[in-house]
Amino acid sequence: MYTGPMLKNITFSVDDKDIAAAREAAELENTTLNELVRDWISEYARSRERSSHLEKAFEALSHLRAGRKFTREEMNER
Secondary structure, X not given: OOOOOOOOOOOOOOOHHHHHHHHHHHHHOOOOHHHHHHHHHHHHXXXXXXXXXXXXXXXXXXXXXXXXXXXXXXXXXO
């Protein structure tokens, strides 16, 4: 029984010349155009998720006084 991720087929409209060039590039990288697109979509989704996490982290830290100047005494406190 297959328990890997469920893959869904989707359709894009892309210029024939771009598809041919992308397939050639994929072949040079020993992969397929399908795999390159799947990896790009996955990376794009993760980058959006990371951005969201960073925004939430900055919001959680917004109460801190960023850019505050410390005195010499404060910097040398232990």
